[in-house]
Amino acid sequence: MALDANGPYTGKPDKPVELACSINKEAYPPGAFFQYQWYVGTTSVETDGNGKAEYFWTAEGNYSLKCVATVTTSEGLVLSGSAFTNVAIEAGKPTAMPGGHYRGGIHGGNYSPIQFAGNHPDFVEDEQIGKITVWEWTFPNGSATIYNPTCKFTQAGKYTISLKVKSRYGKWSVPKTAEVNVIDGKIAGYVRAADLRTPVKEVRLTLSSSHVDSNVLAQIAA
Incomplete structure (x- = not known):
């Protein structure tokens, strides 16, 4: 037959x-x-x-x-x-998304440790890829296996970190790098409450208003 x-x-x-x-x-x-x-x-x-x-x-x-x-x-x-x-x-190959560029301070100062964010656990790049279940971060001084780790840097300078991810179907991405700029000293600029990942030391608050007495504003900011 x-x-x-x-x-x-x-x-x-x-x-x-x-x-x-x-x-x-x-x-x-x-x-x-x-x-x-x-x-x-x-x-x-x-x-x-x-x-x-x-x-x-x-x-x-x-x-x-x-x-x-x-x-x-x-x-x-x-x-x-x-x-x-x-x-x-065969499943689709995921794309590592390490984010960046990152900027932070040395350990002991403000904006330290620096928090990173890779592919979110609920993010689906494509139906043929599915969700990410494994994260492999590589830092100059260590590694991490969660999607949003933190890392402390003891010296100022520019660093390169990398991320490799694995999908629910067992497919690995190629590693992808991101740059980190670590500052020795205070970091100037506007800070939103939602951006504060660790307590920021020595923050001076200045308030101004066209209809509130300056002495009252000074007491509020103190």
Whole structure:
């Protein structure tokens, strides 16, 4: 029996792969009855009368498939055959997003330690990539495995940090770097309350108003 599994197949995790096996029906006399059955390993998959089925895999890998066909002639003769193929399931590769450029102070001053932020756990870059489940940060003085770690720097200077991430489907990104500028001294500029990651020392608050007495404002700022 000449049965064709029409493979190999390719697909993405959690996405149905359409399978279709076929046989030359013209090689059999009129009135013949055809039946098909797909198998993934030892698991049977619901298959229609034309040899078509759908199945999805949750993880990357190469998987074996088998299709079995049975032909029953009008005279009651039963013939059967099988065909084998495989399917390659591959997820998309994630992109590491280390953020930056970062700027902070040396350990013991304000804006230290410096907090970093990589790919958010709830962020989905693409359906074929899924969420990020593993983070690997590399710092000049250590490493971290959460998405938003902090790092202390004891000397001023410019540093390079890197991030590599792994998706829920087990696919690793290539490492991506970001620059860190560490200042020895106070960092000047406007500071929003939402940006304060650690207490800021020696902050002087100045208030002004066109309708409130300056002495009252001075007491509020003190």
